[in-house]
Amino acid sequence: MRAVCTCVNSNQEALASAVRRNIDAIVRMEADYTRQRSCSDRIADSIGDFSGSMPFVVLHIVFYGTWILVNLGIVRVAPRFDPFPFMLLSMVVGVEAIFLSTFVLMKQKRMSQRADERAHLDLQINLLAEREMTLVLQMLQGISTKLGVPTVDEEVKELAEETPLEVVAEELQKAMAPEGGEN
Numbered sequence: 001m002r003a004v005c006t007c008v009n010s011n012q013e014a015l016a017s018a019v020r021r022n023i024d025a026i027v028r029m030e031a032d033y034t035r036q037r038s039c040s041d042r043i044a045d046s047i048g049d050f051s052g053s054m055p056f057v058v059l060h061i062v063f064y065g066t067w068i069l070v071n072l073g074i075v076r077v078a079p080r081f082d083p084f085p086f087m088l089l090s091m092v093v094g095v096e097a098i099f100l101s102t103f104v105l106m107k108q109k110r111m112s113q114r115a116d117e118r119a120h121l122d123l124q125i126n127l128l129a130e131r132e133m134t135l136v137l138q139m140l141q142g143i144s145t146k147l148g149v150p151t152v153d154e155e156v157k158e159l160a161e162e163t164p165l166e167v168v169a170e171e172l173q174k175a176m177a178p179e180g181g182e183n
Helices: 002-035 039-051 054-071 087-147 154-159 165-176
Strands: none
Touching: 039 054, 039 087, 054 087, 087 154
């Protein structure tokens, strides 16, 4: 019983070690990516992050609420400078919307590029894993043949063959195409 526990513990430690290495590698890659951003990218990201936060909402409620209350004459902390219908306020809101949408679009573009990079990395890893599994199945078939163990499962034989990526991609495209065949 003790040997089984020791084996399970060492497997968990090995798994934990492998997981830790993977996590460390991901953290390093993300830190490198963050560090390599340009100054304008960092500024745009900071503005994008702040504009999507509750403090941003509160700041706007206070700022625009104060603006309206001052210009309606309800709060007399400053002279009225933008009487109703608040044309200056409308202009400020419009200009702010232009800049905020630009910063958000810049951040989204960068996030999309990063997602594409990750998708390409995933594809490379998946293709490598598929190739490795094909080789393992081929080796297993060779060992089975050498030992005289029959392999009757057709699916195993099929999986042990090379997977032509282009054919799979073409079939996927056909399957996902709309009824009329238009893209």
